Amino acid sequence: MTWMPLPALRTFVEVARLASFKKAADSLNVTPTAVSHQIRKLEExxxxxxxxxxxxxxxLTREGARLYPVLDEAFGRIGEALETVRRDASQSSLVVAATMAVSTFWIGPQVRAFRAAFPELGCRILASDDVVDLSGGDADLAVRFQRDSDPNLESFDLAPGRFAPVAAPSLDPQSLQETPLLAFEWASPHPEAPDWERWWRSAGLGRLNSGRIVWFSDEAHAVQAAMGGQGALLANLSLLGRELATGVLQRLDGPVISYGQFRLVRPRGRKSSVQEAVWQWWCSTLSGRA
Structure with a gap:
């Protein structure tokens, strides 16, 4: 097999792509004479x-037209391989975005396990109830609670949304009619999102006095208030699996409203081996946590 010089092959691809010796020279940052020399040498x-x-x-001649797509694909794959190696070498930290509540009850408790699995990789938890722009590089991946999936992102389903009242064990589960009702404001309100009035009707408890509801601006503080015995919260049971299992919170009797889905999401596109390993770890860990 006779090996052709890579610079000449790369020059051929640029000339074929741009259909111009001059434009190829500008693209390669060389002179048109140098481009002509490379092509003539390759043809010889x-x-x-x-x-x-x-x-x-x-x-292109017939032979050139046969050669161009093969070389163009080959150089594309070389570029992708080099980019993967570069990302692997430069990936020294990971940014995980999640709401305040998910960061508190899902992500935070997994920090020690993550450090054990990836001791050389730093990790930053970006806790915000605002939707973080993944395409802009603000985070590597995110846990989101969504009604509908985002077609622009790769996603992995973690747990469905299941809403029912929860309260601290110190609260009498039979006294829901007199107990303060806790609620949180949805970051992205939707008409189908569960609320106390909808649950109250489903439970057949008559008309609800909305003045009894104490509103929190974020879900995490509403959960903490419920854990502190301050009232009953219409909560996402999937979020609080550990708290319910350990008895920190108890689920009160009544219907469960299904709505939305927890998903792990990330930008589409080729990923480094480190990014893929981290993605698989969070998929496994968080789906088990839920």
Whole structure:
């Protein structure tokens, strides 16, 4: 097998792509004379003409047209491989975005396990109830509670949303009619999102006095108030699996409203081996946590 010089092959791909010696020279940051020399040398080594020269334009010969897509794909794969190696070498930290509540009750408790699994990789938890722009590089991945999936992101379903009243064990579960009702404001309100009035009707408890509801601006503080015995919270049971299992909170009797889905999401596209390993770890860990 006769090996062709890579610079000449790369030059051929650029000339074929741009259909111009001058434009290829500008793209490669060399002179048009250097481009012509590389192409002539390549044609001599192959023993075939790759371009037909016309007065004001060039075009690929039949042989050149066969060669171009193969080399173009090959250089594309080389570029992807080099980018993967570069990302692997530069990936020294990970940013995980989640709401305040998910950061508190899901992500935070997994920090020690994450450090054990990836001791060389730093981790930053970006806790915000605002939707973080993953495409802009603000985070590597995020846990989101969504009604509908985002087609622009790769996603993994973690747990469905299941809403029912919860309260601290110190609260009498039979006294819901007199107990303060805790609620949190949805970051992205939707008409179908569960609320106390909807649950109250489903439970057949008559008309609800909305003045009894104490509103929190974020879900995490509403959960903490419920854990502190301050009232009953219409909570997402999937979020609080550990707290319910350990008895920190108890689920009160009544219907369960299904709504939404917890998903782990990340930008689409090729990922480094480190990014893929981290993604798989969080998928496994958080789906088990839920």
């Amino acid at each position: 080594q192959l023993g075939i003409a790759l371009f037909e020269r016309h007065v004001r334009r060039i075009s």
